[in-house]
Amino acid sequence: MAEYIHASGGPLFHIGRYVLMIKRCFVKPERAIMYWKETLVQMSNIGVGSVVIILLISFFIGAVSAVQFAYNLSASMVPMEFVGLIVKESMILELAPTVSCLILAGKIGSNLASELGTMRLTEQIDALEIMGVNTISYLIGPKLAAAITMIPLLVIIAACTGIYGGMLAGSLSGYVSSSDYLQGVLMSFVPYNITVMMVKSIVFGFVLTSVSCYQGFYSHGSAIEIGKASTRAVVLSCVMVLFADLILTWLLLK
Amino acid sequence: MIEVKDVRKKFGTQEVLKGISAIFESGKNNLIIGKSGSGKTVLLKCIVGLLTPTSGHVYFDEQDYVAMKIEEKNEIRRKLGMLFQGGALFDSLTVEQNVRFPLDMFTKMSLSDKSDRVNEVLKRVNLMNTNSKFPSQLSGGMQKRTGIARAIVMNPKYLFCDEPNSGLDPQTSIVIDELIMEITEEYNITTITNTHDMNSVIANGDKIIFLHEGNKHWEGDKVSLFQSDNQELIDFIFASDFLKEARDARHNKLIAKIPK
Numbered sequence: 212m213a214e215y216i217h218a219s220g221g222p223l224f225h226i227g228r229y230v231l232m233i234k235r236c237f238v239k240p241e242r243a244i245m246y247w248k249e250t251l252v253q254m255s256n257i258g259v260g261s262v263v264i265i266l267l268i269s270f271f272i273g274a275v276s277a278v279q280f281a282y283n284l285s286a287s288m289v290p291m292e293f294v295g296l297i298v299k300e301s302m303i304l305e306l307a308p309t310v311s312c313l314i315l316a317g318k319i320g321s322n323l324a325s326e327l328g329t330m331r332l333t334e335q336i337d338a339l340e341i342m343g344v345n346t347i348s349y350l351i352g353p354k355l356a357a358a359i360t361m362i363p364l365l366v367i368i369a370a371c372t373g374i375y376g377g378m379l380a381g382s383l384s385g386y387v388s389s390s391d392y393l394q395g396v397l398m399s400f401v402p403y404n405i406t407v408m409m410v411k412s413i414v415f416g417f418v419l420t421s422v423s424c425y426q427g428f429y430s431h432g433s434a435i436e437i438g439k440a441s442t443r444a445v446v447l448s449c450v451m452v453l454f455a456d457l458i459l460t461w462l463l464l465k
Numbered sequence: 466m467i468e469v470k471d472v473r474k475k476f477g478t479q480e481v482l483k484g485i486s487a488i489f490e491s492g493k494n495n496l497i498i499g500k501s502g503s504g505k506t507v508l509l510k511c512i513v514g515l516l517t518p519t520s521g522h523v524y525f526d527e528q529d530y531v532a533m534k535i536e537e538k539n540e541i542r543r544k545l546g547m548l549f550q551g552g553a554l555f556d557s558l559t560v561e562q563n564v565r566f567p568l569d570m571f572t573k574m575s576l577s578d579k580s581d582r583v584n585e586v587l588k589r590v591n592l593m594n595t596n597s598k599f600p601s602q603l604s605g606g607m608q609k610r611t612g613i614a615r616a617i618v619m620n621p622k623y624l625f626c627d628e629p630n631s632g633l634d635p636q637t638s639i640v641i642d643e644l645i646m647e648i649t650e651e652y653n654i655t656t657i658t659n660t661h662d663m664n665s666v667i668a669n670g671d672k673i674i675f676l677h678e679g680n681k682h683w684e685g686d687k688v689s690l691f692q693s694d695n696q697e698l699i700d701f702i703f704a705s706d707f708l709k710e711a712r713d714a715r716h717n718k719l720i721a722k723i724p725k
Contacts, residue, residue, distance in 0.1 A: 242570050329556075337515055338553040341625075342567050343542035 229425050235347040236355060250353040257319055257354070257420075258361030265365045266372050268314050272306050273298060273373030274380030281386030291387040295395025298377035303404045304464075307370035309456050312415035315362065316448035320423035323354060324444035327427030328437035336428070351424045355417060362416030363409050370408065407463045411456065418455050419448040466491050467512065467623060467655050472521035474507050481507045483679040484521070492653045494646055494669045496660055499676035500701060505659045506627065508676065512657065513547060513625055514538055525623065543571055546616030546654075548626040548645075552608035554600040554615070560587070561596035564614045571619070586614040590644060606637035610644070617648055624649065626658040630665060638662060642669050663702060666690070675701070691715060 240246040281294045327350060330336050339346045374396060381387040387395075423444035430440035467489040474482040481504045489495040497505045510516040512523050514530060523530045525541050533541070554563050561583055568579045587593060590610040600608055609629060616624060626645060630638035642665050649656040660666065666673060670687035675698050683695045690702065691712065703709045 245570055333551055333556075334549045334553040335555055338547065338549060338555075340515060341513055341542055341545055341547045342570065343539035343545075344570060345539075 225425075228429070229421070232347055232351065232425055232428070233421060235345065236352040238345055238348050240348060240352075241344060246349065246353055249349065250356045253354050253357035254361050256322075257315075257357050258364060261315060261318060261361075261365055262368065264314060264318060265311055265369050269302075269307060269311065269369035269373040270376035272310055273302060273376030276301060276306065276373070277377030277381040277392070278384050278386065281381055281384070285386065290391075292391045292395035292398065294381055294387045295374075295377070295392040296398045297395075298392075299374050299396045300404065302370045302373040302377075303408050305456075305460075307373055308366050308408050308411035308415060309452065311366050311369040312362065312412065312419055312452050313449055315365070315416075316419040316423070316452055317445050319358070320419055320444045320448040321441045323420065323423040324427035324430070324441040325437055327351075327424060328430040328440045331428065331430055332432075332434070332437060347428070351421070351428065354424055355420050358416040358420035359413050363412040366408060366412035407459075410463065411459050414455050414459060415452045418451045422448045422451055466526060467657065468522075468524040468527075469508070469512060470522045470524070472508065472511055472518045472523065474504075474511055474516060475519045480519075481679050482511065482518070485676070485679075485681050487674050487681060487684065489655055489657050490672060491655045492650060493656070493671035494649050495655070495657045495672045495674070496666060496670045497657065497674050497676060498661060498666055498701070500661070503676040504679045505661075505676055509625060509627055509657065509659045513545060514542065543567075543619065544622040546619065546621035546624045548609065548612045548616050548624070548629055550628045550631050552600065552605075552612040554608060554611055556600055558599075559596065560592065560598050560600070560603070560611050563600070563611060564618050567615065567619045582618060583614075586618050589617070589648075590614045605632050606634075606641065609633065609637075609641050613641075613644060613648070617652070620652065621654060624654045624656040626656065626660075628660055628662075629658060630660065630662040635664065638664060639668075645669070663708070666702065677701075 277294055277298050280297045281291065284291065284294060327336075330350070336346050336350070339349065378389055378392045378396075381392050382389045426440045426444035426447065427437075430436050468487070469489075470486050472482055472485045473480065485504075485508055497508060499505050507516060511518045512530075514523075518531060521531070525544075528541070530538065530541060554560075555566065558566065561580075564583045564586060565579050568574055568582060572579070574582070583596075584593075587596065590613050592607060592610050592614060595603065595607065595611075600611070603611065624645070629641050629645060633641065642662075645656060645658065646669050648654065658665070658669075667687055667690070670690065673683075673685055673687065673690060674681055675683040675695070677697045683693060683698045685693065690698075693699065703712050
């Protein structure tokens with residue numbers, strides 16, 4: 212394993228190693244209870260630990276969206292109820308899954324990369340290997356499981372908070388009353404949009420967690436390298452999330 | 466017993482190990498010594514399987530470890546214990562959880578049995594009343610002792626120590642060395658220690674292998690060490706003037722004892 216850490220190569224090398232890493236995440240665990248315990252720890256770190264930042268960010272995104280839409284609609288003949296509809300649709304289809312996952316890529320991505328990088332640097336991963344633990348499966352598998360469970364929940368919270376933030380900002384700014392806004396929110400509900408949001412959040416959660424874990428797990432060298440791996444994890448996760456967003460939007464909203 | 470046969474390791478074009486062969490015997494503290502960059506750590510990593518040799522074989526009790534599948538290697542690995550240079554303790558776990566980790570992962574022992582076993586090994590390494598402390602709250606020597614406790618908790622057949630004395634004061638180094646020696650003899654373990662601490666070499670070298678630029682330059686024990694005329698070994702062991710004088714004094718004393 213250690214020589215693969217030090218090996219370096221082009222994009223194909225990294226894609227191949229990434230695919231092998233993902234494959235090794237799904238092998239039979241040595242002891243399921245240990246993996247389950249680790250998954251619960253990661254659910255707490257990834258999910259509960261990110262609630263506050265998601266609430267804060269999504270509230271402001273919803274609020275700003277509502278004010279901007281209301282400002283643009285104010286000069287037209289379109290009724291103000293549509294502000295609620297537009298904010299709801301944009302939060303569900305794009306802003307909640309994508310922006311939340313970009314924020315989470317920064318928070319969780321750097322955290323995972325530096326955690327695994329430090330474990331590599333201090334030989335904790337080698338210690339696990341020597342014991343006969345499948346390190347990829349034990350260290351990355353529970354993080355992936357936790358992310359694809361908790362991130363969709365965070366995205367649901369983000370969507371609801373954003374819609375609520377829009378209502379509050381709309382009424383406080385005087386553009387749209389709460390009742391008009393809510394009327395717009397309840398207008399033309401499309402359940403398929405919720406499916407799109409959930410699919411996006413699961414895929415984005417998987418992408419940002421696996422990319423960050425890859426960067427951390429295969430980092431080597433000194434503390435400076437861990438910093439670099441952490442930065443790479445955030446940047447690559449963001450780019451991959453945006454790329455996946457484009458692909459999924461094409462596929463799901465054709 | 467562990468045997469390495471013609472082990473070579475290349476990184477790119479650089480050959481770090483140039484065909485090392487050696488036998489490491491059970492119940493003995495086998496030392497690998499050599500200057501920095503001589504290939505000690507690479508050899509140790511090839512033996513434990515963290516690196517795959519470019520060519521050659523590593524036998525654990527006559528089973529070819531290099532040729533094994535990952536599942537078979539993992540079976541052997543459960544019989545290994547390793548003490549890492551920095552301890553390699555899991556930061557987020559307490560001393561007790563660190564030592565208990567292999568038991569949690571690989572055994573179906575009850576919690577009370579596991580606690581008893583953990584307390585037994587912690588007592589063995591003189592680390593009582595530290596169960597709930599985190600690695601960051603321990604001194605370097607205590608971290609090493611916790612590492613030893615974790616390495617022996619599964620009753621390993623083979624123990625590997627990567628520079629167990631690095632970063633420790635001479636007195637603590639002796640304590641760690643004595644502990645490794647006692648455990649080796651008590652459990653009849655095959656111990657391989659990678660060191661450049663001369664106190665360890667002189668006090669505990671049941672079997673010593675000296676590496677120089679990727680080659681095995683000398684093999685012997687702590688007694689034959691003083692009689693060797695291998696210049697690289699002499700330069701390495703008796704690096705300072707003080708040690709050279711001590712060696713000559715001992716040599717002269719031995720000659721004076723020979724009846725004329």
